[in-house]
Amino acid sequence: MENIGHTEFTFNSEDFERVRKLIHARAGISLADSKQNLVYSRLSRRIRKLGMRGFTQYLDFLERSHGEEWTEFTNALTTNLTSFFREAHHFDILREHLLSQPAGKIRLWSAASSTGEEPYSMAITACEAFNSECPPVEIIATDLDTQVLEKAARGVYSIDRIAGLSKERQKKHFMKGGGPNAGQCRVKEHLRRMVTFRQLNLLAPSWHIEGQFSAIFCRNVMIYFDKDTQYRVIAKLVRHLNPDGLLFAGHSESFFHAADLVRSCGKTVYRPVQNMKEAS
Ligand SMILES: C[S@@+](CC[C@H](N)C(=O)[O-])C[C@H]1O[C@@H](n2cnc3c(N)ncnc32)[C@H](O)[C@@H]1O
Structure with a gap:
């Protein structure tokens, strides 16, 4: 499986697909193909913080976990852009x-x-x-x-x-x-x-x-x-x-x-x- 151009952690299309399915089931969020780099950079922070080896280990851990890691996972993948009186x-x-x-x-x-x-x-x-x-x-x-x-x-x-x-x-x-x-x-x-x-x-x-x-x-x-x-x-x-x-x-x-x-x-x-x- 091809690595999608990242050096610190291996991240291939299978990992991306897995993330895509998990966030869709959890939050309804449909991630476009163009979001691969965003997913890599947001979840890498989490993987680093947990001292894990890479995406496979992290996603296995996530699927076994109950509340807490799911909250971190969804927090990492939401887009929160907003402003006062947006669409005035x-x-x-x-x-x-x-x-x-x-x-x-x-x-x-x-x-x-x-x-x-x-x-x-x-x-x-x-x-x-x-x-x-x-x-x-x-x-x-x-x-x-x-x-x-x-x-x-x-x-x-x-x-x-x-x-x-x-x-x-x-x-x-x-x-x-x-x-x-x-x-x-x-x-x-x-x-x-x-x-x-x-x-x-x-x-x-x-x-x-x-x-x-x-x-x-x-x-x-x-x-x-x-x-x-x-x-x-x-x-x-x-x-x-x-x-x-x-x-x-x-x-x-x-x-x-x-x-x-x-x-x-x-x-x-x-x-x-x-x-x-x-x-x-
Ligand atoms: C782009 S912001 C929009 C903020 C504000 N409504 C506005 O228009 O400026 C989208 C927000 O939707 C939230 N969000 C995404 N999926 C959600 C879900 N399944 N349930 C509730 N909120 C969700 C995100 O966390 C994010 O804060």
Whole structure:
């Protein structure tokens, strides 16, 4: 079996296939052929840390292990790219949607929250919509990757992550660090109070999520899933949406293959079909 051009550890197409099957079964993530170098470099770190001889030994160990190594394995292979107010038009729509909701607690879900920029942007939107630091909104933020969730809950970011926000948003919602924390900022307490982070694998047979939401952001994660997996996940998400709820997707994700479940009602924003019929 040919080694795929790496020197420290032998890594051949059989190893890559094995990784591909394992991550697909675990997290629904479909790795393209072009991801061989990424897989090598991310998992090599783990192999080195465990002092193992190479991929075969590592993957045998992984398959025998129960919780912990699987968490490390999935953490290593997820792609966590995100930013504050990414796809800004969604937050304009969210603002209008929040203001149209009946009185009472409004529940929102960020279903692949990564390092937290998305749910905190939802929280800022809620503060602005209600002109309050204590709006009637609670946000559940979940992700598969435990490492990004830890970072999200800390709410500490490099200052350049908020450079694109207006001065007013920066001042109202972030504390800039001084001394040893210069160059960093922290999300203020009023935003952190609104968001609860927990781990959730969208592929798990049961989700420990109770109740209904007014809006679900499930953005830039479906692109890693094949169409059948996407369909199953959308079907489950829809069950957690209020009748007039909104499902937000990422810029390159379209759910037209799930037209019996959701209908587009704007740029990468969807409503549950059943509820559209009821409303018409
Ligand atoms: C590219 S980030 C998107 C972050 C954010 N939603 C955004 O649009 O900016 C994708 C996130 O999906 C998470 N993810 C991947 N597979 C998942 C799964 N099966 N269940 C839950 N989250 C998953 C990754 O850990 C990663 O943080």
